[in-house]
Amino acid sequence: MTAVLERATPSDIADLRQLYYAVYGPHYPTALGTDPAEMSRLIEDPDTLWLVARCPDTDGLAGSAAIHSEAGSRIGRLEGLAVHPGQRGTGLAGRLTEALCARTLDAGRLDSVYATVRTVSAGPQRVVTRNGFRPMGILPNAVDVSCRESLALYARHSAGVLERRHPVTEVPAPLAPLLRNLETSLGISYAHTLPTAPSPAPPRAPAGRLEMIEAPAFVRRRFHERFPDSDQWFYPLHTPNALLTPDDGHFEVYAYLNRTGGYCALVAGHPDPSAAAAWLEPITRTLTRAGAGYVESLVPLAHHSALSAFLAQGFIASALYPAMRRESDGFHDYVVMTRTTEQIDFRGVVVDKPLQPYMDSYVAAWASTYLPAPPAPEVVS
Template sequence: MALDFRAASLDDIDGLLRLYQQVYGRDYALPLGTDPEVMAREISSPHTTWLAARDPGTGRMVGSIVGNHDPSDGLGKLQGLVVHPDVRGSGAARQAVRQLSDSLLSGDRPADSVYATARTNSTAPQRICLRSGFQALGIFPNLRKAARHETMVLLARHREGVLERRLPVPRVPAGLAGLVRALRSAGFETDTEITPETPPRVPGSRPAAREVELVDAPEFVLRRFAEVVPDPGRRFYPFHSPNVMLAATDGAYELYAQLSRADGYCTLIGTAPGMDALGDDLEPLIERLGGYGASYIETLVPLDCYDELCQLLAHGFLPAAAYPAMRRVGERFRDYVVMARTLQPLDFRDLALDVAFQPFTEQYIELWKQQYLNTRGVFQ
């Protein structure tokens, strides 16, 4: 029997807290299931749709899923899916994903696409999304720490007609060849040329890095970011806002990031005056972020930004996932790529992936091996 998923209210918070506690214990990393104040803000937000279901017999909470919609970016996000063990196997999880994604992709101001991440401790969460119209787009290695660092996968579902309006990507660096092939195997047509990227510097040739200060004042950082990076295209990072800034003491650049010390997740959101201003300082900046608690660092880059992709490849970032037609540009849509760098050893033990993610995973592992296990030049 299908559950009745309805909009959650503030009166549901206690029941939702018990549900997340029953299912995840103390390992749940998101405040959506652990912090009553955060949950209240989300339930009350006009940009959030929180669906919850109760057992018709007992009245206890047995299902929950959260959807966020940013109308300015045309993007939706699903998160926080949980169903009580007693109703697993009933189709409740798939019902929740389908119902909420249908809602976000329709209405007066529909999202152009909706994305979700899924766990890899089993294939069940991935297949729930795949069977609800989502497509596999990549992996996030060592993304988030629950009991331990865990790889997640990325999936997205697009509104009808969006994918047919993708902007062309003339060329990408050779380091993204595997990702382009993975996209093609997933049914995303692309006529992209693969060209050799600018080779990285020889180790030891890097000049001394500038002195850098960390500004850990979230409200100030957010205001400063809006001032020095006014172009919306350069501030595009859906559902993320910077809370720290790394500033060169000589004023050469400011790097903005969202850093969660609780789980080591870090996103590089923007740079003033631009990524090229970092030059070879990018490597020591990554080291500094690691010292501040980052264990996984990612950045979102348009797939057609060739020079920026070359720079990131040269400093150890690898293409982990793609997002076709992610951002609207006029009447067309621009493809993006998630470039990731993990500062912890890869741990793929007990990884369970649906075959849809195989091309994305294999290309990442192959690049990682070339980056860190290639012994050519070691033995003279």
């Protein structure tokens, strides 16, 4: 019989944990499918829509998915999409995804929803593609499940949002292939955005010790003291739990570190991100020692100097999220700058056709960043 879709309730938590174990094994890296307290909080959170698919004859759970957002935010994240192995091939993943989008995007509650999609098979990519999501980039080594996995970034926008993007006049030239991919994938135009030479690299960080403070409650309080106005920073659905600062304290970098998944997001810098630009290398090394094999940061497409600073420190423009942030009547595009300190192995990655150009451009960008330039041909007179 056809599974019935309904909102998850706290009484479903035990069955949900069994479902995620059946689908992902013991290595699922997020609390959504493993931590009963966090699952209960999300189920009761008014900014989270969590649906389950229930078998009417057995009352057991055949699938689950959620769209999570934040108060005051109009961007959501599709997460926890899981279909019981016995129900695969029934179209249930697509039903769950479309039902969630209909109640959030189509209902006008959100401007866009994004998903980080596994690349161990083409199935997850095809599910979101069939439901209106479009690829925006590749996130190499983004999460540690049973091994290091690369993810793909997809998003779906509400009608009319992409047409209201703020124009950007210039970007560092290494981002040009990413812009061309977005033009093809989403049918948008960057014809008036000029690729220019990156800004000069910031000076090397002076000698000094970098301290890392992992005290989530303290970091959260200090973060809100430093950034009482959310217009000063933007990193949806990531609350910092770590603080990095040099001996003299002339800057503070706030980060979200997930030790289980082995990844980290650089959320904000005080007094300004430029104050830490010269320290990106030691910051990355410190986070690597703390267990982050993958580090990412969101940078506005319009911030040429910030993008240049990340490029100079070995970060690669892996994805571009157009119309990610609303400002008055328009939207700003954001670039996902990533760096992985672990060996990248794409041999097990399955890339569906719409995602292939992003894989190709990432590989080319990685090679130009980390491989020596070929010697100039000798001129024989």
